Amino acid sequence: MTGRLRLRAETLVVAFFVTFALGAWVANAQPPAFATLEQRGGEIFHRAGCFFCHSVRDAPIAPPRVTFSLGYVERLAWQWTRNGPDLNQIAGARTNDWLFAHLVEPGATVAGCPMPSYAYLPAEDLHALVAFIQKANVPARAATPADPGAPPPVAATREAYLAGRALYRTYCEGCHGREGNGAGSAGHLLQPEPRDLTDAAWVQKRDDAYLFRVIAVGKPNTAMPGYNGILTAREEALVLFYLKFFADPSARQAMEEGFVP
Ligand code: HEC
Ligand code: HEC
Incomplete structure (x- = not known):
């Protein structure tokens, strides 16, 4: 017992x-506990090697253990290998969903972007990175852009259609999808998702000036970026000319098959 x-x-x-x-x-x-999401993002920024290509000034950065151990190498890397934009200076006001989608699908959100995809990181890490980038970015550049006015006229030829198609496939397809229905590879990552440009009822209610302005300066509070500075006004008009065919399948087919000179 x-x-x-x-x-x-x-x-x-x-x-x-x-x-x-x-x-x-x-x-x-x-992993060490961080007071804020952006501090955690700062740590991931170092751990994932973003600093090899991007600089960030005055950021609420990373815990000393990483900064001290990599300090010297990091500085050399900044000088020698950096080929991405300074993240205090990124274009305009990027929304959280745009940044998230960019980390997962860099080439779909920015045409030809050489940045590797970070889709392998857990979603919480990506959200932390987004918080870090938003904190570092200088908000002053979100000033209201000038009104681009009316689109320059485009003659309704097949040549214009094909030029618009090439531009669309380079710059817009990653989000809006090849068929214009929003099913691009980054589309489902966005909130709201890209506009369904095949929705004829929606497209007919919008005039060219409105659509042209969205293409030129973007749509506030969505991931839709402005293309001023990337495309010329003529290129923006060509891509607008092309995208209106999504809502008119028979006219589109005629253009595709070359029935229009
Ligand atoms: C191999 C280099 C490289 C690495 C590594 C890299 N980037 Fe990039 N990144 C770039 C380049 C180049 C661009 C610009 C593409 C362009 O505008 O044409 C870019 C663009 C960006 C932008 C968009 C800026 C804007 O608004 O236009 C963000 C945000 C960004 N990178 C964040 C990150 C983060 C966060 C990491 C790490 C998880 C990272 N990058 C890793 C090269 C890199
Ligand atoms: C990073 C993803 C992304 C890219 C790249 C992109 N768009 Fe968009 N686009 C969006 C989103 C998101 C919306 C907003 C949908 C909403 O408000 O419901 C949108 C909306 C639009 C609209 C409709 C405006 C409205 O009121 O909804 C047009 C027209 C448009 N985009 C054209 C283009 C063209 C042309 C390009 C290429 C030159 C392009 N987009 C590139 C994400 C994108």
Whole structure:
């Protein structure tokens, strides 16, 4: 009787220490806790190697353990390999969903972007990076852009159609999709998702001046970027000419098949 009791007591003591040791081990294995999401983003910014291509000034950066160990290499990397924009100076006001989609599908959101995809990072890490970038970015550049006015006229030829198609496929398809229905590879990552340009009822209610303005300066509070500075007014007019065919399948087919000179 006493023997069994002692055995139980000893088992309890051993179990207690095992649990304690396991608990301490797990606690130590946890990543360091950060006060804010953007601080965590700053740590991931270093860990994922973003600094090889991007600089960030005055950012609420990373914990010392990373900064100290990499400090010198990091500075050299900044000088020698940086080919991405300074993230205090990124174009206009990027929305959170745009930044998230850019990290997952860089080439779909920015035509020809050489940045690697970070789709392998867990979603929480991507959200932390977005918070970090938003914090670092200088908000003053979100000033209301000038009204681009009416689109320059485009003659309704197949040549114009093909030129518009090439521009669309380079700059717009990653979000709006090849068929214009919003099913581009980055489309589902956005909130709201890209406009369905095959929706004839919607397109007919919008005049060219409105659509041209959205293409030129973007749509506030959505991931739709402005193309002024990337495309000329004529190119913007050509892409507008092309995208209006999405809502008119028979006219589109005629153009595709070359029935229009
Ligand atoms: C191999 C170099 C490289 C690496 C690594 C890299 N980027 Fe980039 N990134 C670029 C380049 C180049 C561009 C600009 C593309 C363009 O505008 O044509 C860019 C663009 C961006 C932009 C968009 C700026 C804008 O609004 O136009 C953001 C945000 C960004 N990178 C964040 C990151 C983050 C966060 C990481 C790490 C998870 C990262 N980048 C890693 C090269 C890189
Ligand atoms: C980064 C993703 C992205 C890219 C790239 C993109 N768009 Fe958009 N676009 C959107 C989103 C998101 C909306 C907003 C949808 C909404 O408001 O419901 C939108 C809306 C639009 C609209 C409708 C405006 C409205 O009121 O909804 C037009 C027209 C348009 N885009 C054209 C273009 C053209 C042309 C290009 C290429 C030159 C392009 N977009 C590139 C994401 C994108």
